[in-house]
Amino acid sequence: MKYLILFLSFIFFVPVLSAKKPCVDDCKVEIDQSKTPEGRIKAFQQLVKLKVKKKMSKFQRNNFYLQLKQYFAFEIMAKAALYKTWNKINAEQKQKYVQLFTKMIQNSYTKKLQKHKKYKISFKNRKIIGKRAKLTTTLNKVNGKREDQITVAYKMLKTSSEWKVYDVVTDEVSLIRNYRSTYVRLINKGGFPKVIKYLEKVVKN
Numbered sequence: 001m002k003y004l005i006l007f008l009s010f011i012f013f014v015p016v017l018s019a020k021k022p023c024v025d026d027c028k029v030e031i032d033q034s035k036t037p038e039g040r041i042k043a044f045q046q047l048v049k050l051k052v053k054k055k056m057s058k059f060q061r062n063n064f065y066l067q068l069k070q071y072f073a074f075e076i077m078a079k080a081a082l083y084k085t086w087n088k089i090n091a092e093q094k095q096k097y098v099q100l101f102t103k104m105i106q107n108s109y110t111k112k113l114q115k116h117k118k119y120k121i122s123f124k125n126r127k128i129i130g131k132r133a134k135l136t137t138t139l140n141k142v143n144g145k146r147e148d149q150i151t152v153a154y155k156m157l158k159t160s161s162e163w164k165v166y167d168v169v170t171d172e173v174s175l176i177r178n179y180r181s182t183y184v185r186l187i188n189k190g191g192f193p194k195v196i197k198y199l200e201k202v203v204k205n
Contacts, residue, residue: 037126037133037156040163044071045121052113065106073157073164074102080166081179082195089192100199105175107203109168119150131158 051064078101079086089097119139126135133156141148155167167176186194 035161035163037128037135037154037163038123040071040156041121041123041135041137041154044165047071048113052110054114056110061110064110068106068109070162071165072105073159073166074098074105076157076164076166077105077176078102080176082183083180085183085187085192085195093192093196097196097199100196100203103203104199116150124151132156133158133163 047064047067051060051067053060056064075098078098081101082089082097086094116139119141122138122140124136124138126133134153135156136151136153139150139152151171153169154165155169156163157166158164167174169175182198183195186198
């Protein structure tokens with residue numbers, strides 16, 4: 001009985017084992033490109049091609065906004081833009097501010113994407129330090145001139161297992177720094193409530 005079990009094991013399991021190809025010295029480990037900074041931006045660009053149109057219904061726009069959250073770390077962006085004032089406001093104020101900030105970015109960035117949809121993206125270089133990455137790209141207008149080229153750098157943060165954008169630098173102008181300077185002026189004039197009023201006004205337009 002013992003020998004019969006060994007014989008059957010040999011018949012059924014050896015073919016399965018022999019089907020596996022041995023890994024030689026130059027065997028390379030496959031990397032899931034969808035989880036790299038480049039892969040994430042490529043996936044984002046594909047989303048833009050499929051979803052962003054010149055004229056979008058409210059449903060289409062809201063659907064696109066929901067999908068943007070897969071690629072942008074909106075709360076981190078909001079916190080960075082508010083800078084030191086973030087630690088001076090309460091939880092309720094933070095929640096309202098993040099909601100308004102997210103809506104503002106979604107609206108304004110979608111408008112930019114509508115303009116840049118005819119541009120082709122190419123990757124120049126990337127720099128990764130720990131959980132942070134900077135991916136520099138160029139946008140080239142289809143059948144456009146050299147001066148139509150736009151340099152866009154995505155600053156990314158690895159959250160759990162995915163890379164998400166926390167700042168966009170267009171032709172050396174940082175989105176976060178731009179909003180931060182605006183908030184500083186507003187806070188100096190009327191404190192944090194002035195920022196909320198500003199965001200509410202922008203979101204309504």
